[in-house]
Amino acid sequence: MAPEQAAGAPALPEGSADSTPDGDTILDADLQASSAAHDAAEGAIARLYGEPLLRLPNDLYIPPDALEVFLDAFEGPLDLLLYLIRKQNFNILDIPMAQVTLQYLEYVEQIRKSNLELAAEYLLMAAMLIEIKSRMLLPKRQDDLVEDVGDPRAELVRRLLEYEQIKTAAQQVGSLPQLDRDFLRPSLPVEQGLAPVWPHVDPHDLQRAWMDVLRRAKLTQHHRIGREELSVREHMSAILRTLQSNRFVEFSDLFQGQASVPVVVVHFVAMLELAKETLIEITQAEPFAPIYVRLAYSPA
Known part of the structure; x- marks a missing residue:
């Protein structure tokens, strides 16, 4: 059995074991500390790292215009x-x-x-x-000699x-929609087609190049009477041999060494025959660009 309580002592309710005089002292101290901290926080002029700052440091320098706020409300x-x-x-x-x-x-x-x-x-x-x-504020003068300034x-x-x-x-004007402020210009990536785009060249460029070669051949020709047998097949073979050693040959360079007009004509006919049989290719990058001759590409 529990010992009897002293006479006149109040009975303690169940679960009040912490309500001792020491516990009341600790609780009062915590309340006083919390109240003091709250009062200090209310009187603080600022907070530094979460702690209330009650007075300014002695070595703190504040420029005169540090806290100045200027609202430019008027433009003039x-x-x-x-x-x-x-x-x-x-x-x-x-x-x-x-x-x-x-x-x-x-x-x-x-x-x-x-x-x-x-x-x-x-x-x-x-x-x-x-x-x-x-x-x-000046009075108006009733004088005909003085002009009224209005x-x-x-x-x-x-x-x-x-x-x-x-x-x-x-x-x-400012309320109108502006690019990059109120709206953005849409852009979609467009894939380039895989089909090759051939340059827009004119067959007349080949004609002009041929006329230039013919004109230079006439400048070096000699008046000679004779009969000369020319073979188109031989000139075709000569053109193929020239193109085998060079990847690209300019059109005019293909006629180097052909002195007379008949030889130049046969050489040109041989080149056209090779192009007709798809053994060579005559290419031009753009209008009025140099014309090149090369062997026809044959896939492996």
């Missing part, structure tokens, strides 16, 4: 001026110069503090607005209207 003075007019639904043909100039100067004062170079262009427009406002705002209105037209046109 005219853009800012047009924005102020359109935002408040002012009539662009009757601009209230006092209100617009005041709002414009407030914006210029803001950008002048951060970027003086950018503010220079805006300051020029501000001077123009102040001049127009001053001219509008509304001082006319030139500014003209520039604003032209700028708005150009800006609208630029936005419309």
